Amino acid sequence: MTVANDMSFLTLIIGASLPVQLVMCILLITSLFSWWYIFIKVATIKRAETESEEFESKFWSGGDLNKLYEAVTSGRRKPQGMGSIFEAGFKEFVRLKQQAGAEARMEISDVMEGSRRAMRAAYNRELDDLDAHLPFLASVGSVSPYIGLFGTVWGIMNAFRGLSSVAQATLSQVAPGIAEALVATAIGLFAAIPAVIAYNRFASKVDRLSVRYESFMEEFTNILQRKS
Amino acid sequence: MIRKHENSDSWKAGALAIGVHAVLLVGMLVSFNWKAAHPVQNVTEVELWDKLPAPKTLDAPKPEPKPIIEEKPKPKPEPKPIVEEKPKPEEPKVDIELEKKKKEVEQKQKEAEIKKDKELQEKLDQKKKLEELQAQSREETLKDRKVAEKSKKDAIKKLKEDSLSEEKGNEDKQASVANASLIGEYTEKIKAKIRGNVNKALCSDGNPQLIFEISVLPTGQLSGTPKITKSSGSDACDEAVERAIIASEPLPLPEDASLKSQFKNLKLKFRPND
Numbered sequence: 001m002t003v004a005n006d007m008s009f010l011t012l013i014i015g016a017s018l019p020v021q022l023v024m025c026i027l028l029i030t031s032l033f034s035w036w037y038i039f040i041k042v043a044t045i046k047r048a049e050t051e052s053e054e055f056e057s058k059f060w061s062g063g064d065l066n067k068l069y070e071a072v073t074s075g076r077r078k079p080q081g082m083g084s085i086f087e088a089g090f091k092e093f094v095r096l097k098q099q100a101g102a103e104a105r106m107e108i109s110d111v112m113e114g115s116r117r118a119m120r121a122a123y124n125r126e127l128d129d130l131d132a133h134l135p136f137l138a139s140v141g142s143v144s145p146y147i148g149l150f151g152t153v154w155g156i157m158n159a160f161r162g163l164s165s166v167a168q169a170t171l172s173q174v175a176p177g178i179a180e181a182l183v184a185t186a187i188g189l190f191a192a193i194p195a196v197i198a199y200n201r202f203a204s205k206v207d208r209l210s211v212r213y214e215s216f217m218e219e220f221t222n223i224l225q226r227k228s
Numbered sequence: 229m230i231r232k233h234e235n236s237d238s239w240k241a242g243a244l245a246i247g248v249h250a251v252l253l254v255g256m257l258v259s260f261n262w263k264a265a266h267p268v269q270n271v272t273e274v275e276l277w278d279k280l281p282a283p284k285t286l287d288a289p290k291p292e293p294k295p296i297i298e299e300k301p302k303p304k305p306e307p308k309p310i311v312e313e314k315p316k317p318e319e320p321k322v323d324i325e326l327e328k329k330k331k332e333v334e335q336k337q338k339e340a341e342i343k344k345d346k347e348l349q350e351k352l353d354q355k356k357k358l359e360e361l362q363a364q365s366r367e368e369t370l371k372d373r374k375v376a377e378k379s380k381k382d383a384i385k386k387l388k389e390d391s392l393s394e395e396k397g398n399e400d401k402q403a404s405v406a407n408a409s410l411i412g413e414y415t416e417k418i419k420a421k422i423r424g425n426v427n428k429a430l431c432s433d434g435n436p437q438l439i440f441e442i443s444v445l446p447t448g449q450l451s452g453t454p455k456i457t458k459s460s461g462s463d464a465c466d467e468a469v470e471r472a473i474i475a476s477e478p479l480p481l482p483e484d485a486s487l488k489s490q491f492k493n494l495k496l497k498f499r500p501n502d
Contacts, residue, residue, distance in 0.1 A: 009256045009257050010257065028249075031249065032245055032246070032249060033245075035244070035245035035248050035249070036238075036241050036242050036245040037241075038241075038245075039237070039240070039241030039242075039244045039245055040230065040234050040237050040238060040241040042241075043234075043237040043240070043241065044233065044234055044237060080233065129231055129233060132230075132231050132234075133230075170447070170449075190252065
């Protein structure tokens with residue numbers, strides 16, 4: 001075992017044994033991905049929040065529902081968040097109502113039920129989008145410390161094995177090996193901590209958004225029932 | 229991997245993620261530029277290296293013993309001159325650089341040795357008696373200067389050895405004199421460092437003397453626990469000194485690797501209440 005005089009961060013990484021380097025590499029890639037997803041989620045969740053706020057203020061301003069529907073669907077891109085729930089529910093409601101008027105054997109409760117189902121489906125799609133990548137962040141947060149620990153244990157095992165061939169053991173013979181090995185844990189923690197924080201934050205934000213969507217669905221159902 | 233609605237953000241997010249990692253890497257590189265303290269393994273290598281040049285480097289200190297001899301007749305001011313001479317052991321370093329002038333130095337050495345021989349022969353008759361008397365009287369009068377006294381004794385012993393073994397070759401003698409002064413100096417330093425750590429309140433009754441045997445590694449660390457060869461009579465005092473020895477790590481050692489081995493078995497006398 002050679003003792004590195006220079007203990008800069010790079011030499012620690014380069015001097016580590018192959019399994020430890022592999023672990024570091026895996027952790028670095030995981031960390032890159034988790035940060036990528038974190039930034040994506042920050043952007044998408046923020047957009048979903050502002051959109052639902054805008055839509056709510058438009059919806060409760062008391063305009064005509066048909067006009068609102070046209071405004072929502074006329075946009076170039078597909079409506080998202082609350083807009084898509086409103087679009088699905090209102091479209092279904094209008095279609096069923098026309099059918100009910102034509103056939104006359106359809107009850108109002110069936111119309112309400114249909115539009116409610118359509119809204120539920122749109123709501124589930126929205127939630128699925130909001131929840132995307134959260135399981136990845138959760139598993140990075142829980143697993144990457146263990147991967148780092150594995151690298152550290154491996155490195156320390158090597159450091160001590162090198163020590164066994166020396167007659168007089170001193171701390172400075174093990175210290176570089178242990179320092180190298182501990183870099184793996186450091187990288188693992190660096191990957192895990194932001195992932196856990198981001199996961200908790202995003203999970204609570206998604207929960208709040210879903211509650212908002214659900215209460216909007218209930219209120220909109222009431223409005224449709226009054227209209228029919 | 230990513231949803232359709234996330235496409236617009238993916239590039240920005242990817243750039244940000246890479247940016248975060250770059251910032252972290254730079255931070256690590258800046259803040260983690262540790263320099264390891266000189267690894268111990270190098271010390272063992274140096275030990276082999278220094279054995280040959282050692283006599284040469286120790287040529288110059290030869291004149292040093294003379295001031296010690298000349299100053300000895302005056303008992304009380306003595307400790308100070310010896311203390312002042314501490315810087316001199318650093319001269320060998322200068323001499324290493326001046327190895328080209330070795331020949332001149334050697335000539336001077338021979339002259340100095342001849343002078344020294346004469347002086348020593350003259351002085352030996354007078355001084356052996358004087359020194360022995362002085363040593364006895366000093367032990368009584370200079371107990372508070374024990375640190376200096378020890379080095380003085382070493383120097384005297386070395387001088388005697390010098391005069392007796394002069395025929396055996398000059399270089400060894402010179403080296404041993406210089407080494408002795410260095411060893412004496414560092415023994416003092418070790419004692420002074422330990423003394424600062426002794427809890428004197430535990431050794432309050434009387435003026436007990438303790439003798440410890442310690443073994444110092446080339447790093448200045450202790451090898452094993454210090455052995456007490458003469459107890460003060462009070463367990464608390466013994467333990468206080470032992471703790472002080474352990475707390476004094478790393479102990480000061482000379483730069484010269486060949487001298488470090490001299491500290492493998494070191495006897496230290498303590499009078500904590502001095």
